[in-house]
Amino acid sequence: MENFRRIIQNNRAWAAAMVEHDPDYFEKRASKQEPHFLYIGCADSRVPSNQVTGTEPGELFVHRNIANQVQPSDLNAMCVLQYAVEVLDVKHVIVTGHYGCGGVKAAMGTESYGLVDHWLGPIRNVVRWNRSELEAIADPEARFDRVVELNVLEQIYHLTETPIIQHAWAKGRRPLLHGLVYDIHTGLLREIATGIDSQEAADALAARRESGVPAGPPPIAGRIAAPPVLAGDELADAIAMRVLRQLEGAAAGGNGKR
Numbered sequence: 001m002e003n004f005r006r007i008i009q010n011n012r013a014w015a016a017a018m019v020e021h022d023p024d025y026f027e028k029r030a031s032k033q034e035p036h037f038l039y040i041g042c043a044d045s046r047v048p049s050n051q052v053t054g055t056e057p058g059e060l061f062v063h064r065n066i067a068n069q070v071q072p073s074d075l076n077a078m079c080v081l082q083y084a085v086e087v088l089d090v091k092h093v094i095v096t097g098h099y100g101c102g103g104v105k106a107a108m109g110t111e112s113y114g115l116v117d118h119w120l121g122p123i124r125n126v127v128r129w130n131r132s133e134l135e136a137i138a139d140p141e142a143r144f145d146r147v148v149e150l151n152v153l154e155q156i157y158h159l160t161e162t163p164i165i166q167h168a169w170a171k172g173r174r175p176l177l178h179g180l181v182y183d184i185h186t187g188l189l190r191e192i193a194t195g196i197d198s199q200e201a202a203d204a205l206a207a208r209r210e211s212g213v214p215a216g217p218p219p220i221a222g223r224i225a226a227p228p229v230l231a232g233d234e235l236a237d238a239i240a241m242r243v244l245r246q247l248e249g250a251a252a253g254g255n256g257k258r
């Protein structure tokens with residue numbers, strides 16, 4: 001309970017300090033918000049969105065979840081994205097991953113954590129699709145760092161696939177998409193991808209994303225919906241191979257629908 005009381009006391013002290021510095025600090029922000037940025041980050045407590053970006057209340061529209069994912073089936077994320085792009089008209093959407101991400105680490109392992117395993121399924125795909133690049137990295141920590149970076153690229157790619165971003169770009173409108181990784185050891189943000197503002201730039205990113213795909217199933221017609229991964233890479237591989245065989249069978253059937 002003492003820890004909780006501390007939060008209330010800190011809040012009083014913070015509000016008083018802000019008003020002392022600027023008597024209208026809160027009133028100026030009370031009637032509306034006009035943020036320039038949508039920040040999509042990990043729920044990790046060590047990566048506070050406003051602090052690491054040096055922004056004030058009112059500057060960042062924020063969505064956070066485990067391992068900073070953009071899943072098209074996530075109603076929460078899609079509502080945040082739609083409101084940010086179409087109503088708030090944000091100039092930039094920033095996906096921010098972080099080294100040492102527990103969600104990414106869990107997706108790289110075989111241990112089961114229950115419901116969150118489903119949530120992490122798409123990151124298992126990132127690991128599988130980039131297996132050759134990752135296996136070439138001898139140092140496990142460096143490999144872990146690389147998966148964090150690849151996951152950020154993947155989430156940007158997911159953003160480019162949403163009708164929300166595609167409609168905005170088709171109308172010649174913003175936002176620009178950016179990918180950052182926060183280093184929990186230094187407090188510094190690293191730029192992974194910046195200024196993606198068109199389908200061409202998204203395609204270039206996708207080409208880069210798909211260039212290192214030898215072992216796992218290649219993304220077919222853009223995407224395979226992520227299978228529910230219940231127990232590690234082997235099961236995921238088996239499911240993916242089954243989907244591949246079905247698709248190959250359908251193609252061999254030659255029904256001419258393509």
Ligand code: CO
Binds near residue numbers: 043066067098100104
């Ligand atoms: Co994390």
